[in-house]
Amino acid sequence: MGQTQTGQTVTLQKQDGVGIITLNRPEVFNAFNQQLNQDLLEALKKVAKDPEVRAVILTGSGKAFCSGQDLNDRTDLDKERPSLGESVRKRYNPLIRAITEMEKPIIAVVNGVAAGAGCSLALACDLRIVSERTKFVEAFVRIGLGLDSGSSYFLPRLVGFGRAMELAITGRDVEAEEAVQIGLANRLVPHEHLQEESLRFVKKLAQGPTRAIGLIKRSLYRGIDTDVEGALEYEAQLQEIAGGTEDFREGIRSFMEKRPPRYQGR
Incomplete structure (x- = not known):
């Protein structure tokens, strides 16, 4: 494994042309706080500019990929009417743009739950590799919110309008096998081989044009x-x-x- 660069909440490694970005707040299932937003954006910018990196893996440490916004971090909820729109514009939209505008393949290796903004993050990647422990949840409706971080764009394009509507307004769990069947994920790998098989696949992409x-x-x-x-x-x-x-x-x-x-x- 190549050199590891570590922010407070994200690690970045390089191996054989692959940049491996790992969300690293396992104690809260890699939920987003402001520091994670900043560290992830910095890591995405680094791999985008690095000529040695020709393909990217985005994954999570511990049991989860990303459980979405850390609600314990939302100090603005103490306000009578917090500006969630401004938070989305400043903290989440830049991440989605960095992924979609990156002219390199970026693969989400979804090692556990991907919920809320974490689900959106995975959907924004070019491909998604999952294991039997993976779960996608458009959890926004569970706390009285609409979709954000790109889910309204990516979800219907991946699974079709009708199914996207169902997943968005119910907020139900989508297990790994169903995710592959409906087009939410691209391939299912046994969990014990998830990182190894994903890295092998992405290394091949890194050798491409x-x-x-x-x-x-x-x-x-x-x-x-x-x-x-x-x-x-x-x-x-x-x-x-x-x-x-x-x-x-x-x-x-x-x-x-x-x-x-x-x-x-x-």
């Missing part, structure tokens, strides 16, 4: 909310960029030479 993966992310986010003509034109623009990368040239060379490509992420 990183620039192309970043462009694919861009095109999918744009394409899902545009018309056909707009999608076609944006694809053409991005393909122009891809055609100028060293990875594209290596892909062509390896094909002609009948050998596996050796991508450098450039």
Whole structure:
């Protein structure tokens, strides 16, 4: 394992081109407080800028992935009318933007419960790998809140509008097997092999054409909310960029030479 950089509430490790970000408040199931928001955003910015990191794992320490907002940390609840909207804008929205705008694959390894903003965090990642101990909960409605941190965007796009409505207004638990069946998660791995298998999978992504993966992310986010003509034109623009990368040239060379490509992420 590469060098470990530790904030107060997040650890960051590097191994074979993979940045491993671990939420590290296990005593409260990795619930968000202000420090965790800050440390996670800093870690996401670091891996986004680090040329040695070509794929990212986001996971949790202990028994949970992330249980959402730490309600014991909400000092503004003492106010007659706390400004939750401002809190979402300042503390959570930047995290979701950092994930979606990162031009590298970022995989949520959901090792336990992902609830509320923790569920949103996992849904914002490009893929989700789960174990039998995983549980997704759109828990907002349980405390009289609407969705936030991107769940209203990601949830219906992953599972469809009708099922998204059901999960959001009931706040029920979604176990791992159901999560895979309905498209909330991508693959189910036995818990004792979760970290090992996930790291093996993400290492393969780290060996891929990183620039192309970043462009694919861009095109999918744009394409899902545009018309056909707009999608076609944006694809053409991005393909122009891809055609100028060293990875594209290596892909062509390896094909002609009948050998596996050796991508450098450039």
